[in-house]
Amino acid sequence: MSHIDITLEEAHEYIKKEIEKEIEHYRCEHDIFFQAVEEVLLSIAPLYLADDRYAKHNIIRRLAHPDRIIKFKIEWLNDKNEIRVNTGYRVQFNNSMGPYKGGLRFHPSVNEGVLKFLGFEQILKNALTGLPIGGAKGGSDFDPKGKSDFEIMKFCRAFMRELHKYIGPRMDVPAGDIGVGSREISYLFGEYKKITSTFDGILTGKPLFSGGSLARTEATGYGVVYFTEAMLEIENKESLKGKICTVSGAGNVALHTIEKLLEIGAIPVTCTDSRGTVYDARGVDIAYLKELKFNRRGGSLEEYIVKHPEATYIPASEYPEDGHAVWNIECYAAFPCSTQNELTDLDAKNLIANGCVSVTEGANMPSTPEAIATFLKNKICFGPAKAANAGGVAVSNFEMSQNASMLKWSFEEVDAKLKETMYDICHNVAATAKEYGVEGNYVDGANISAFKKVADVMISEGI
Numbered sequence: 001m002s003h004i005d006i007t008l009e010e011a012h013e014y015i016k017k018e019i020e021k022e023i024e025h026y027r028c029e030h031d032i033f034f035q036a037v038e039e040v041l042l043s044i045a046p047l048y049l050a051d052d053r054y055a056k057h058n059i060i061r062r063l064a065h066p067d068r069i070i071k072f073k074i075e076w077l078n079d080k081n082e083i084r085v086n087t088g089y090r091v092q093f094n095n096s097m098g099p100y101k102g103g104l105r106f107h108p109s110v111n112e113g114v115l116k117f118l119g120f121e122q123i124l125k126n127a128l129t130g131l132p133i134g135g136a137k138g139g140s141d142f143d144p145k146g147k148s149d150f151e152i153m154k155f156c157r158a159f160m161r162e163l164h165k166y167i168g169p170r171m172d173v174p175a176g177d178i179g180v181g182s183r184e185i186s187y188l189f190g191e192y193k194k195i196t197s198t199f200d201g202i203l204t205g206k207p208l209f210s211g212g213s214l215a216r217t218e219a220t221g222y223g224v225v226y227f228t229e230a231m232l233e234i235e236n237k238e239s240l241k242g243k244i245c246t247v248s249g250a251g252n253v254a255l256h257t258i259e260k261l262l263e264i265g266a267i268p269v270t271c272t273d274s275r276g277t278v279y280d281a282r283g284v285d286i287a288y289l290k291e292l293k294f295n296r297r298g299g300s301l302e303e304y305i306v307k308h309p310e311a312t313y314i315p316a317s318e319y320p321e322d323g324h325a326v327w328n329i330e331c332y333a334a335f336p337c338s339t340q341n342e343l344t345d346l347d348a349k350n351l352i353a354n355g356c357v358s359v360t361e362g363a364n365m366p367s368t369p370e371a372i373a374t375f376l377k378n379k380i381c382f383g384p385a386k387a388a389n390a391g392g393v394a395v396s397n398f399e400m401s402q403n404a405s406m407l408k409w410s411f412e413e414v415d416a417k418l419k420e421t422m423y424d425i426c427h428n429v430a431a432t433a434k435e436y437g438v439e440g441n442y443v444d445g446a447n448i449s450a451f452k453k454v455a456d457v458m459i460s461e462g463i
């Protein structure tokens with residue numbers, strides 16, 4: 001044992017600073033949750049003015065408290081046979097509308113605050129679909145990057161050994177999110193079956209051969225584009241056909257947003273990952289991007305310009321201060337599809353200065369509150385995440401229906417239902433905004449419509 005040469009007072013000082021850091025860390029961890037709650041609550045004011053039942057039933061306090069937060073330890077062995085420990089979570093937020101439903105995220109940034117924010121948003125998003133699903137979110141601070149297939153499998157199995165105690169096909173049905181794709185869902189589902197000996201539709205986003213739904217992988221990205229088309233139609237703006245679009249991200253949501261944009265004749269010219277941005281003025285080569293990001297997991301976007309030297313690669317280190325290169329590029333419509341708070345007020349101003357007419361959120365809460373305020377002030381058609389990216393969870397619900405009835409729907413059938421759902425959500429949000437005196441404001445329209453649905457069930461069921 002070695003001694004450190006400091007006084008007792010200095011030791012106290014050091015410990016106090018450490019405690020302060022811990023308190024600050026805890027406060028920051030929950031900042032993102034308060035940001036989400038505040039954004040929703042401020043925009044439902046017209047509902048409180050119109051009906052005093054919501055205040056009488058204390059809905060705000062009740063809705064902002066998760067039903068329960070389950071936190072557990074995950075112990076697993078890496079390839080060197082070293083024992084690793086991570087933290088797992090499931091935030092079962094609210095099941096007024098149906099079984100808890102929401103994705104699992106594996107990313108080092110995962111903590112209780114991030115999952116509370118995502119779970120809270122999920123309650124409202126799921127309510128907007130009009131389908132019987134409640135809100136939840138879960139995940140772990142485990143970082144899948146750089147891990148072998150075998151390590152991913154061992155981690156997923158250890159995660160499910162705990163999680164299976166708290167989920168069920170009529171109780172809580174998780175799905176994927178950042179870091180959790182069909183490979184991880186397969187490992188999780190395999191372990192669930194081993195433990196319980198049942199083939200329940202306990203997870204969605206499963207591969208086809210394990211009871212997954214056709215079009216689930218594509219659903220969120222395709223849905224984002226369907227929502228945008230509906231919004232532009234309602235707002236009497238030109239359609240996306242032939243228009244330049246910018247997209248951030250290069251994961252599931254971004255790739256399928258790009259794919260659908262190309263399919264309808266738009267020209268998506270960008271994609272990004274945490275290391276940089278690709279700008280290809282002729283339109284992104286989606287087949288190569290998929291090869292890079294899906295088939296060769298973790299491939300860098302830098303490789304894109306090796307195949308396409310006429311495209312430009314902008315490393316993240318060269319981004320403008322407080323902004324992102326992707327939002328500096330001229331476009332008609334923008335689609336932030338990577339992560340929360342990725343589009344700042346500076347980015348919003350750059351987009352507007354460059355003639356952008358429409359912004360649709362593919363990721364969850366990618367625009368900062370200041371950026372949203374700037375979009376709304378400038379009458380940009382703004383599709384908020386909880387409405388625009390609800391296509392994924394809608395098709396997850398279709399997967400649950402197929403599992404429960406032991407039937408399989410065709411790709412076309414699922415895609416048609418997805419399109420109809422996204423158009424319905426968009427029209428319902430627009431109509432609600434009009435009804436409550438905020439016409440054209442899809443943020444308030446979505447928040448009021450979703451909040452009302454959940455609150456009305458809570459009131460009717462009592463405490």
Ligand code: NDP
Nearest residue numbers: 177178179220249250251252253273274338339363364392
């Ligand atoms: P993926 O893990 O497939 O892709 C995420 C993408 O975002 C990657 O390109 C990743 O880059 C980038 N990214 C992640 N974190 C950061 C960061 N901090 N800074 C810069 N880039 C980052 O996730 P999904 O596409 O599934 O999800 C994207 C967003 O959409 C999330 O907000 C998710 O919650 C939301 N969403 C997803 C749904 C789905 O069905 N998958 C449904 C509804 C919402 P890199 O690989 O370099 O890390």
